[in-house]
Amino acid sequence: MNVSEDELEQRLRALFSDERLGVEAPSGAAPAIVAGARRRRQRRKVLISASGAVCALAVVSGGLAVVKFQGTTGTADLSASSLTVTDVSPSPSASAAVSVGVPGSQTQEPSTKGGAPPPPPRNSHAPAPPTRRSAPVKVMKGPLLTADGLGSVKLGMTEQQLADQGLTLTPVKESAGCTYYEVAGEGVPAATAVVSADEGVVVVKPDGAAHTPEGVGAGSAKEDVTAAYPDTAASSDGLVAPTGDRAYHFTLADDGSVSSVDVRATNQTCAA
Missing domain, CATH: 3.40.33.10 (CAP)
Incomplete structure (x- = not known):
């Protein structure tokens, strides 16, 4: 049940003015109680905001820990909008990829090392280039025979x-x-x-x-x-x-x- 500050103050004034209490409330007691209630509400709001910030920090710290743990089991690509971690399994037939990103962001593909695309596969059925025969080999055995x-x-x-x-x-x-x-x-x-x-x-x-x-x-x-x-x-x-x-x-x-x-x-x- 939510009670406004004005309504709370009126109830307190009515309570303190009741003669059955037998105790006279000191002057200024109602504003002090209202101020204390206001401070408690503010503390509650601060605690809720701090809890949300702690949760967000825990998520970011966990992501950074995953990135650090890439040494021997995988590779990671961390950009301003996404975090991509690829896990390489010892078996060539089994591999896994884990991607953690900010909603609405685009995942960036890892670039090729050196900035150049890999060369196209060589066509094993391509014809071999023709070989050029070397110059004739001159023979100088024996005496010289001329047209004469x-x-x-x-x-x-x-x-x-x-x-x-x-x-x-x-x-x-x-x-x-x-x-x-x-x-x-x-x-x-x-x-x-x-x-x-x-x-x-x-x-x-x-x-x-x-x-x-x-x-x-x-x-x-x-x-x-x-x-x-x-x-x-x-x-x-x-x-x-x-x-x-x-x-x-x-x-x-x-x-x-x-x-x-x-x-x-x-x-x-x-x-x-």
Whole structure:
């Protein structure tokens, strides 16, 4: 039952004025009682307000304690409007997240470390970039075989001219009006020369490894031949690379590399 101060004062005055009490109330007693009642009401209001403040402080302290307890079991993101705590479980299949925020506020997502987004996943099915073949490997084994011939043996020389060079010619065989000679002497490596009665020397083939001025010879890859001589064509037993009215003939081994090389006149019937 709520009683106003005016009504309380009237009741007290009536009580004190009652003659049956037999005790005369001192002057000013009623205002003192009213003032005391007012002070008690004010204390009660102060106690209620203090209790609310203590509850709010307890909630905030509990939130800060949760944030501190993030060392080894979780991570926390504390902003001006929200408090987010994420708990990481030892098992990769189980995880929990606890979020405490002010009503009406927005939760802020944790940003990526360093401020940069994570790179997109690499597509394992993407085609590999094409590989560029390195420059042809030059071969310098053996003597130099040019489009003119080998040493002092030149294409177009007759048997007499070869003899005049002081070379020894040893016949090996004859075929289609041509004679195969083993050539030896000063100024020429061991080689085989094919001599036509009408056209003179039409083929010069070193007995061992040799190389062309472009660095192609015994041991070269097929790709090196075609790179050095773009007009190269296939023959029955190798590759033919034209150079003017002559051509290099590269014999290929089983693995596709060059095993030997010779130079021959293009218009001749002694050697295919």
